[in-house]
Amino acid sequence: MREALQRLDEQFAFQTSGRFDLLVGEHVAYHELGAPDVDAELRRSIERAEGVVTVVGRAGSGKSSLIAAVADALDEGFLPLRVSVIGVEAGDPAAFARHAITEIRELPDAQLTRHETRALDRATAERRTRSSTRELRGGFEIAAGKILTAKIIGDIKQAATEALEHAADPADALRGMQRMFDTFWKVKRCPVMIVEDTDHWGGSPEVTDAFFDQTSRAFGTLDAVMVVATQSDYTSLDGYLRIRDKLTAQVFLPRLPDVEYGVSRVLVHRMSSVGVDLPLQDVLEPEGLELLSQSYLESVTDEWAGDLRRTLAVMRTAVDIALAEATAQQVTRGHVQEAIARTPLAPPSAL
Numbered sequence: 611m612r613e614a615l616q617r618l619d620e621q622f623a624f625q626t627s628g629r630f631d632l633l634v635g636e637h638v639a640y641h642e643l644g645a646p647d648v649d650a651e652l653r654r655s656i657e658r659a660e661g662v663v664t665v666v667g668r669a670g671s672g673k674s675s676l677i678a679a680v681a682d683a684l685d686e687g688f689l690p691l692r693v694s695v696i697g698v699e700a701g702d703p704a705a706f707a708r709h710a711i712t713e714i715r716e717l718p719d720a721q722l723t724r725h726e727t728r729a730l731d732r733a734t735a736e737r738r739t740r741s742s743t744r745e746l747r748g749g750f751e752i753a754a755g756k757i758l759t760a761k762i763i764g765d766i767k768q769a770a771t772e773a774l775e776h777a778a779d780p781a782d783a784l785r786g787m788q789r790m791f792d793t794f795w796k797v798k799r800c801p802v803m804i805v806e807d808t809d810h811w812g813g814s815p816e817v818t819d820a821f822f823d824q825t826s827r828a829f830g831t832l833d834a835v836m837v838v839a840t841q842s843d844y845t846s847l848d849g850y851l852r853i854r855d856k857l858t859a860q861v862f863l864p865r866l867p868d869v870e871y872g873v874s875r876v877l878v879h880r881m882s883s884v885g886v887d888l889p890l891q892d893v894l895e896p897e898g899l900e901l902l903s904q905s906y907l908e909s910v911t912d913e914w915a916g917d918l919r920r921t922l923a924v925m926r927t928a929v930d931i932a933l934a935e936a937t938a939q940q941v942t943r944g945h946v947q948e949a950i951a952r953t954p955l956a957p958p959s960a961l
């Protein structure tokens with residue numbers, strides 16, 4: 611099975627990239643991991659079509675992965691719009707609104723229509739029949755079918771440009787943001803703003819605090835959904851505590867109830883996506899899986915999710931260590947042990 615190890619190594623099977631768009635393909639739904647169905651919980655929270663939803667877990671636990679997968683699977687009545695927190699004063703609602711309008715305006719047209727196209731293709735493939743409109747909440751409907759034509763995208767971008775022209779004043783910036791959201795609602799699309807690279811706030815508790823207290827509070831009053839990846843430690847900041855009761859939902863990532871089962875599902879999914887369709891024990895001996903699962907548990911506190919990023923990093927290093935031995939056929943407990951020693955446990959957040 612050395613060839614399998616080589617292939618896993620060459621194809622970066624256990625790499626943990628930071629790229630949001632790559633996470634969807636790697637995500638395994640929580641119910642398939644034997645855990646509570648937080649995928650459905652997040653989807654339902656977004657489908658309420660209002661306010662701010664936080665996804666809470668320690669660093670590396672899978673917040674971005676869950677958000678990416680759930681956003682991708684929303685039907686075409688929802689339009690996920692990812693807005694980065696890098697390079698913006700995220701604690702200032704007006705600055706953040708201007709930044710969000712700019713980012714959305716600069717999205718290539720193909721990217722704006724991509725979700726709709728993919729959702730419609732999926733619906734056709736699944737032969738789903740939907741009524742042509744669906745009421746979301748008082749007076750708002752979402753529509754099935756293709757709507758985001760070139761003309762409408764032009765209107766959205768025009769609205770963004772106009773919003774920016776008047777956005778010097780803080781109150782106007784938020785009104786501009788709302789006008790831009792209105793253009794989506796006019797065509798029966800619910801905007802879903804995704805704020806997921808919040809791990810960048812490491813070392814800036816003031817920014818994090820102000821983001822929740824000011825920015826998320828202000829956005830919570832606009833007609834849109836905002837989904838925010840929230841490291842567990844952020845939830846004890848005063849700014850978070852002050853808006854907590856106003857949140858539409860908090861989705862807490864649960865620990866894997868049966869860690870060996872959950873971890874093996876994640877590993878097998880990664881293996882098969884690089885064409886290694888073998889049982890896990892051909893690659894990783896059972897005692898190795900046991901130790902790998904223990905390393906996940908080191909980062910678990912209470913009933914909340916542990917650090918899957920580290921678990922994958924340990925596995926990747928263990929493959930390297932095995933391959934450095936000329937005759938190794940699989941990853942053993944010893945390889946995992948050495949890999950754990952080389953992969954320090956990260957703090958739960960960078961705050």
Ligand SMILES: Nc1ncnc2c1ncn2[C@@H]1O[C@H](COP(=O)(O)OP(=O)(O)OP(=O)(O)O)[C@@H](O)[C@H]1O
Pocket residue numbers: 625626627633636637638639640667668669670671672673674675676806807808809839841876918919922
């Ligand atoms: N449900 C899952 N199925 C498969 N892989 C997962 C799952 N959840 C997380 N992972 C993997 O674990 C790694 C860490 O996940 P992710 O980047 O989502 O963590 P995070 O909570 O967003 O971390 P940070 O707080 O640093 O942003 C990624 O490589 C991801 O692919």
Ligand SMILES: [Mg+2]
Pocket residue numbers: 673674675806807808809839
């Ligand atoms: Mg993340």
